[in-house]
Amino acid sequence: MKGNIKRIKIHIGGMTCASCQNKIERKLRNAAGVTEAKVSYSDGTADVAYDPEIISLKDINEIIEKLDYTVLSGNKKREHNTGRVIGILLIIISLYMLLQQSGILNLLVPSQLADSKMGYGMLFVIGLITSIHCIAMCGGINLSQCIPRGDVTEDEKSRFSTFGPAFLYNFGRVISYTVIGFLLGFVGLLLGGGTDAGLPTMLQGILKLAAGIFMVITGINMLGIFPWLRRLQPRMPETFARKIGMQKSKSKSPLVVGLLNGLMPCGPLQSMQIVALASGNPFTGALSMLLFSLGTLPLMLGLGTIVSALGKKFTRKVMVVGAVLVVVLGLAMFSQGGSLSGLFQSGIASNVVSGSSSGGENIQVVDGEQVVNSTLSSGQYPNITVQAGIPVKWVIDAPKGSINGCNNKMIIRDFGIECSLKTGKNVIEFTPTETGNIRYSCWMGMIRGNITVTESGSTPDTSVNSDSTTGPAPAGYTIPTDTVAAAVKSTDEQGLEMQEVTIELTDTGFSPAVVIVQANLEVKWNIVNKSSKAGEGVQLLVPTYGSQVDLLEGENPLYFYPDVSFDFSDGESAFYGYVKVVDDISTADIPAIKAEAGQFETLIWPPDTFIAADSGASCH
Known part of the structure; x- marks a missing residue:
């Protein structure tokens, strides 16, 4: 008999996760005549040993196709629809940018779950969206638990007995998710040192x-657009997954199947489990997973009654x-994690050259302490300028x-510093020790601001220190005035009015070297660095503000709130330019401005x- 056993490798299309692998493998192994079956989700193949006298290859293929998968043959094994791949990627990018610009992603993606103000309702929305994946992956399981058993008597066919299996199955899932969330939150608490603060912010961001x-x-x-990525799919140990699958298939209790469902290898579920871990609080982790699981209920509860009406084509579209939604949410979570951990912040935040900003700041030195007053707005953080080496008392008024x-x-x-703001006065204290730009953000990593630190000893009004040990020397450079760049009004991401202007830096200097901006309106000043030394x-340099900013190769967006005119130069003081601040650009006297700059x-x-000069920091 052993000599009659044949072995074949079957290429399978349509597998979306490790559960697909387990489902096909279990079905093949239970088929009469199949002596061995090994399915690989990573490779998209099934290695099958069978007795052709009992079961044919055609029968094996039909078993796979009845599970809603495709048996690939010939050129279909390597077939790639390049147009489809490009189209899907364009849709993902466009949808991500649209939701990002509209601010919707800020609400849909959770961040530090230990914060009671984060809006837990959004976790329900995430569950609702990702439950589409649940239908694709767990739909057959769910349907089998939602249909009443065949041995139900006529008297038992009440409304509850019809709905009961679906309720018990999903109730089991909710319990399982919630308990796992509690356990993961407890693990996060231990990793955070057992304190109420939970995990450090950076670790939360990394998770x-x-x-x-x-x-x-x-x-x-x-x-299914990049098959090689299947090897990177997170999954539980194969032996453990197979045991869970066997227990689920043997159990006749919808509640038990639902409980085991929380241990299934599921991408969105595992992602939310990581977020529960990041909460660093068992009760917060349990609540987050509870709300996520409740979000999956509407589609999962309705599946038992509507799935029979849905054709395969419609199911594939869903x-x-x-x-696509799972990818978009993943990108948003990835971006916010980068900001929260600080790994991407330097590449995202813009430089700032400013003595004041759109937050309504004013600075005074009182008893050797810099007192900075700002006003908080709902959509943006203030940018401030302080001096190095002097303690800062930053008072933020939150209307x-x-x-x-x-x-x-x-x-x-x-x-x-991690400062929870409250309505009224909020005080943040720190001592900057080095000049440069310090980026900061909200706990979600989406709203960002900048603290510009100037050299120690500059006067409170940000003018240059007149007591410098060595005074300035004449540069002997005449600012070119052949062309002028006037700022153009626009709006920022929050829809607030601002102005933009662009100049270039080349090996021959700044062009244009004269810039005109309107007073008391935030400026986005973009300097395009085309110098041959850009890579070095x-x-x-902006001496009026004592500011020194590194210019990268290409575009460098700088933001400031203009109040006085000032000159600027490159770091070697080889080239200079001039920013003229006027009340109204439309009525600016261009010839007079050129003469002033020249x-x-x-x-x-x-x-x-x-240049700058240890730092204690607090928030209250």
């Missing part, structure tokens, strides 16, 4: 990065929609209605004009 990566990989694998689920916690990683490091005395300022 969120991992959750985002898992969701993106899951979504792409559901779409699958594609769900997969009623200005605090929301996004901006309620401010994180300044460089000073180790080029700096922009006659401006350019100076070479000593290094200590732009």
